[in-house]
Amino acid sequence: MRLLDSAIDRYRSTISLMLLIVFVGLVARAAMTVESSPEVNPPFVIVQVSHEGISPEDGVRLLVRPLEQEIRALEGVEEVISTARESLVYLVVEFDSAIAVEDAVDEVRNAVDRAKAELPRDAEEPVVEEASAQPFPSIVVTLAGENVGERALLQSAQHLKRKIENIGDVLSADLRGNREEVVEATIDPVRLEHFQITSGQLITAVLGNNLLIPAGELETNRGRFSVKVPGLIETAQDVYGIPLKNSADGVVTLGDVTDIRRTFKDASSYTSVNGRPGLAINVEKRSEASSVEVADAVRAVVQGELQSLPRGVEVNFVFDQSQFARDMVSEMQGNILTAMLLVMIIVVAALGFRSGMLVGLGIPFSLLFGSIITWYLGYSFNFMVMFGMLLALGMLIDGSIVITEYADRKMAEGMSARVAYVLSVRRMFWPVVASTGTTLAAFLPIMFWPGVVGEFMRYLPVTVFAVLAGSLLYALFFAPVIGSLFGKSNLDLATQQYLKQLEVGRPTGLAGITGTYARMLEKVVRRPLSAFVATVLVLFGIFFAFGRFGAGVEFFTETEEQYGNVEIRAQGNLSVAEKKVLVAQVEKVVLAVPEVRVGYTAIGSGGLSGNSDRAPDQIANMLVELQPAEQRERRSRDIFADIRARTSDFPGIKVTANVFEGGPPVGKDIVLELRAQDYGTLLAETWRLHRALENEFGGLRDIVNTAPLPGIQWEVKVDRAKAALYGADLTEVGRAVQLVTNGVRMAEYRPDDSDEEVDIRIRYPERARGITALDQLKVNTPRGAVPISSFVHTEAKPKVDKIERIDGITRMQVKADAEEGVLPDDKVREIRAWLENNPVAPGVELLFRGADEEQNESLAFLGVAFLLSLFLMFILLVTQFNSFYQSLLILSSVVMSTLGVMLGLLLTQSTFSVIMTGVGIVALAGIVVNNNIVLIDTYNYVRHSEPELTPAAAAVKASAQRLRPVFLTTATTILGLLPLALGASVDMMGRNVVVAGVIASFWVKLASAIVYGLSFSTLLTLIVTPVMLVLPGRLRELLRGILPPQIRGNQWGEG
The missing domain is CATH 1.20.1640.10 (Multidrug efflux transporter AcrB transmembrane domain)
Incomplete structure (x- = not known):
């Protein structure tokens, strides 16, 4: 002492x-920074590779497998989940929790660099980034204007997006609800035929006149000078003058056979706040950043830019988690x-x-x-x-x-x-x-x-x-x-x-x-x-x-929450306009619930936060913010149960509504994961378990699976022998097909009034597009212009919209939530007992994931x-x-x-x-x-x-x-x-x-x-x-x- x-x-x-x-x-x-909940940042890394037009099957073979091979060899990798969709593949890599997110990103980026040599040349540069663990953005900035043009509103949103991205603690600022700009050259088939120009000649001429040509340097006795041969398209006017063919009357240019205009791509997404359309910027913070500080910084940046925006643009903030x-x-x-x-x-x-x-x-x-x-x-x-x-x-x-x-x-x-x-x-x-x-x-x-x-x-x-x-x-x-x-x-x-x-x-x-x-x-x-x-x-x-x-x-435990999600599902090849009509009905009902403060709806683009873990038939989801708990009488679960009841009878669509669960993220209450090498057996077993959850067990709701949606896809079959007789080039065939679908991307340029690059695409007009238009196409061959129908035919086949793999094995999942008052643990025991008498087919592995696995x-x-x-x-x-x-x-x-x-x-x-x-x-x-x-x-x-x-x-x-x-x-x-x-x-x-x-x-x-x-x-x-x-x-x-x-x-x- x-x-x-x-x-x-x-x-x-x-x-x-x-x-x-x-x-x-x-x-x-x-x-100390202030947060509402602990920052849970498991080391998840996302790898995304785009390749226009590639199918899910080819995406697995050409993109996913080379990436998986390199990434799975990394030390500390727990799980690699890959998803191949049309024109896109992405991998979610889970590391051991002891590894820092920054180190995991660096390791994956190095592995992707090693795998790039095996990827197709046309594949875009892979994007590697840390995954956000947040179920919804830290703050959303919305822009709207009654008398503001679409281009002015888009430019305002892009300007704010760039300013927000410059904030150090911001992970991403995703613009939603916008249509991308494009310079579209629409082919006039009559004029093309008049000048006797084939689609192949047109494409070859355009691509050949949009090249970066290094010309070197010139040394003289007066000094050393660099030599430049301008070859890239820099303005929309350059597109008009691209030469296609010499004729007796002069040079035929692209402007002579096409109608060229600067416009917007067909809408693929749509956003609205409380039923009012507009653009939205979803801001997500970095894992170590404070949501309060990020929200304050975003507000300060936006307030500082308001004077520079066009008159009539209204800017608001929703789902501000800082408060x-x-x-x-x-x-x-x-x-x-x-x-x-x-x-x-x-x-x-x-x-x-x-x-x-x-x-x-x-x-x-x-x-x-x-x-x-x-x-x-x-x-x-x-x-x-x-x-x-x-x-x-x-x-x-x-x-x-x-x-x-x-x-x-x-x-x-x-x-x-x-x-x-x-x-x-x-x-x-x-x-x-x-x-x-x-x-x-x-x-x-x-x-x-x-x-x-x-x-x-x-x-x-x-x-x-x-x-x-x-x-x-x-x-x-x-x-x-x-x-x-x-x-x-x-x-x-x-x-x-x-x-x-x-x-x-x-x-x-x-x-x-x-x-x-x-x-x-x-x-x-x-x-x-x-x-x-x-x-x-x-x-x-x-x-x-x-x-x-x-x-x-x-x-875990049932917690009282202020936020929830309404997912809207429908099957069929619906356009964005058709989806808007269906979603507007649900919006109206949800916003009529008195406790709902804000409803933020996103159609397309992967939902509100780009979350890939969603139902295949989801057409939109709606992020709902309720009034604070002390200002309402009903619990959040009762409110969302009311929303489910009010939206249960809409024809043609299914609506699920759930609160965001407090505590660690674990997914749906019940997740059955099936893995198999045989795709057909896996698909059949997935639907068998789906039907079993619907018919054999009570107390379950919102039952979904990740199997591909039913549908068809057209396959263009090339008779290689016949094509060889004509000396046809498969590359020319592929480009010709693109002309009657999405168009051929010729180039990109940056307009003076935009900081974003704009694609230049060429395609046939809408009346000349479609699968039947293939018969009218001609391609260049050593024998001259030959109709593509001479060696090509089309077939309708079942569509595969996506393929999921986990650690190199194809997987599908069946998911469900338990009804109010029903314990998921009880349902899991019932399902296990049922599976003892109804086991899955040989070669199929069944795992209980989600909350049961974590439990x-x-x-x-x-x-x-x-x-x-x-x-x-x-x-x-x-x-x-x-x-x-x-x-x-x-x-x-x-x-x-x-x-x-x-x-x-x-x-x-x-x-x-x-x-x-x-x-x-x-x-x-x-x-x-x-x-x-x-x-x-x-x-x-x-x-x-x-x-x-x-x-x-x-x-x-x-x-x-x-x-x-x-x-x-x-x-x-x-x-x-x-x-x-x-x-x-x-x-x-x-x-x-x-x-x-x-x-x-x-x-x-x-x-x-x-x-x-x-x-x-x-x-x-x-x-x-x-x-x-x-x-x-x-x-x-x-x-x-x-x-x-x-x-x-x-x-x-x-x-």
Whole structure:
């Protein structure tokens, strides 16, 4: 204790150090970025390659396989999911969670560079980027204008997009709802025939006149000069003058046989906000960036550019997550301050004003110390960090209470404040260190939770670690120094006599709660074996009752949310105009729901955030923002159930509506993944399982699969033998076919009034396009212009719109959500039972993915984490007490707390949440042992200082002495979490109470688990632990009475 003596002697330096820590903590807290939820950034990388006109089958063969081969060889790759669509392939590469996203992107980019040599020359440059884990943009900027032309609105949006992309923390700013500009040269077939020009000649001439020609340099005696041969098309006027053929009347140019105009491509996407059409910029932040800072920066940039936009352009912001984040942080901070106030009231009421304030100072000190550590680790100030502080708040004063309470008793005996606090630290040092150590040991394994769920939950144990480390420093160092300066026994005479009798007399003679408890305990410890058997029977009864009558298991927990998604699906080859008509009906119904604040609809372009994990027949999705929870009466789930009911009877379309689930992203409730090499078998099994989910199982909704949609595609078959007779070039054939479809991309140029490059395309007019127009096409051959129909015919075949692969094997999925009130875990068990009697076909592998996969992985980890926590605590306890029996006795409170959680869930008929209840049980393991540690340590001290007492008397006396601190530490922990456990968010500072809101619904499972377990285990600990301390001696007495004398002597070492 020399360090403590020196700290007390130099108390000015000690207090200055404490104030420095407080100051740095305040600075760290101010520097932490604010987020609503933890940033879950699993290392996912997306690779995207475009190749115009390539089919999904050819995309797999020519693009996907070379990329897969290089990427799968990388170290740390967990999974490679590839998707091939018409003209596009993309791969999603999942790395081990220990690998940083930036390193993963670099590794994939290098692998793609190695694979580029094997890709087709016509393929565009591969794009490699990190995948966004956000389900929707950080903020959306919308542009609209009643009297603004389409080109002016587009140019305004492109201008803002470029400005926003220059913000450092912005990952992407995607423009939605726009039509791309194009210079279109429409061929006049009559004029083409008049000048006797074939389509092949036309294409060859155009491409040959749009070349970059390096001409080198010229050296003369007058100097060295570069020589330039301009060959690229730079303006739309250059297109008109491209020469095609010499004739008697002069040179025939492209302008003579085509109509050239600058226009827009056919619409492929459409956006609207609250039913009003316009353009939208979806802004996504980088993984490490703050959504609040990004939103503020976007607003500032846009506000600064408003003056430069054309008159009539209206700019608005929707789905700004920064305000939601600020509201959540403010609400959670209010809960922390409320808990601090309640805890302070209890402590002051129990210990007196002076001692209570001394203990209470440890709360802000520990929280600010924790802020320093979390800020240093780069954490944002999100609700997971704040709940870690709230959870630690009830535990962080345990050590200070023990130190202060013991010092108060010694000062009541006449000791000075300095001597009392030094003696208190010397006496309680190891019990306090052991109790804090066991708490940290319980949280330690959670820090190494793998995967997406682990990334999400890791903030909690790290924050608890940081805060409790600060509380230990305060309890053993700063509190004794402050107590030695200001500590004073202000107890009245009656209280001093009470404490004296508790210390040196018989506690059974005391009045009040302590005396009643001591007298009751004295009777119980007389029959320890009966009490032990009764306890075991009660615990086993709870276990079996929970297994029989429990409400079931769920992966996470139902949370109250402010955002959701409405997905609109329809089959058929619908145009964008047809889709707009169908979607407008749904928009009108959704926006009529009174709780809906904003509805942002996107048709085409992969939805709102380019998410590829969507139903194949999705035509649009609508991001819905509800009014804040405190401003509406219905829960978000009830509102979206209402939306589903209102949109259930639209002919020709299917509508699904769901809230965005809180917690780690895991996808739909039920995901069945089928893998096989044989495509036909895989397709048949996918539809068989789809029909089974629809017809064999109740309680499921929104059943979809990823099988290709039914349809046809035209294949142009070339008779190679006949083509060889004519000397036809397949490249010419392909380009000729493009003329009657999307057109041939001749070049691109950048207009003066646009920063975006514009394609120049040539094709036949709409009346001359289509599959039948192929018969009229001619191609150049050595024999002259030959009709393409001479060696080409067309066939209609089933269409394959996309092919998905995982780790090189083709896959399809069947997905479903559980109805309200139906547990996905129950449905999964039903499906597994059905599959035992109806197995999948040979060669098909079936896996349960999504929430079920994450649930099983989390259950397995939490089981191992729980056992590891117990083992770590056992090592610490054996080191402290040097007794296996007492260490196991302390750990018995963990069993009691777990069964207390089960009892609470059983009585309230609440479901067991794998994540939140599981974490609560693991956290309880470190909390509940603290009472046992101090109680058994006091028992050992009483036995050592008063050897004349029997074990029963020593157990009663030690339990009576520790009754007040046990109740006090338990009450502070429970009271801090009780509002959330009851489903209420209480902010006394803001004078606001929200029942079943976002915060309360998220934490109710974890908070209630701790309240149930701690309450139950504390009550049993005060009875069972003294009984178990007496039980070994009573068993010895019974054995002495039963065994013969010679055996008794040999057994116990007595003659």
